[in-house]
Amino acid sequence: MDPTPPVPHDLSPPRDVPLRLRPPRHRVDPRARRWWLLRALASAGAVTVVIGVVWWLWEPARPWLTAPLVLAALWTAARAVVEPRVRYAVHRWEATDLAVYGLTGWLVREWRVAPLSRVQTVDAVRGPLEQALGLATLRVTTASSSGAISIRGLDADLAAELAERLTAVTEQTPGDAT
Structure with missing residues (x-):
């Protein structure tokens, strides 16, 4: 877990700071990483499971379903492992x-x-x-x-x-x- 300092609730900016596009100061809540992980598993993971079940149950389709299954599994892994970390670092x-x-x-x-x-x-x-x-x-x-x-x-x-x-x-x- 990243030790994120508490978010100040004072919305008042220094009056001498002009309104411009600049990096925002606050990170999102660390629990957001779990939220992004669960969303990735619910979407990309569901697709991988469906392709995997069809691959497992329908033997004649295995030759042409192998590549989509591998791609779906890689996409699910990227969404589950990489996405939450990158989003938390960026957002x-x-x-x-x-x-x-x-x-x-x-x-x-x-x-x-x-x-x-x-x-x-x-x-x-x-x-x-x-x-x-x-x-x-x-x-x-x-x-x-x-x-x-x-x-x-x-x-x-x-x-x-x-x-x-x-x-x-x-x-x-x-x-x-x-």
């Missing part, structure tokens, strides 16, 4: 009184900043696996055509607190979020 977030910053991805990295004057909605979303692990996704929807900024793998209580805080700050931010 960062930060929320200030001026903007929400997000850095995500494992194969393709997306680095975004959303000024709070452009925010339309702030949601804390919890899927079944996230609920089981005590995690949540903070989704900040803006007027951008690029869609929402989603910060996945946050502690559920922190995500709810951030959603409440960002909503309050957004209400006080001038602009019409369009």
Whole structure:
């Protein structure tokens, strides 16, 4: 486990820092690695199991199913071993009184900043696996055509607190979020 310092809940940035695309300061919750592992096993692992069962039960198909089975097994291994580690190393977030910053991805990295004057909605979303692990996704929807900024793998209580805080700050931010 990586000793990650507690996340400060003060969203106030230094006033002399301009709003710009920069690396966000905070890591996601370490439990997110388990969440990414379980998601990988549920998707890529399920495909590997189906191909493996067909390979095992249907002997005439073995010659042409061997290569897809090996590829599926390698993809599952990469998703289960590499993806959670890379995502945890890459994913960062930060929320200030001026903007929400997000850095995500494992194969393709997306680095975004959303000024709070452009925010339309702030949601804390919890899927079944996230609920089981005590995690949540903070989704900040803006007027951008690029869609929402989603910060996945946050502690559920922190995500709810951030959603409440960002909503309050957004209400006080001038602009019409369009």
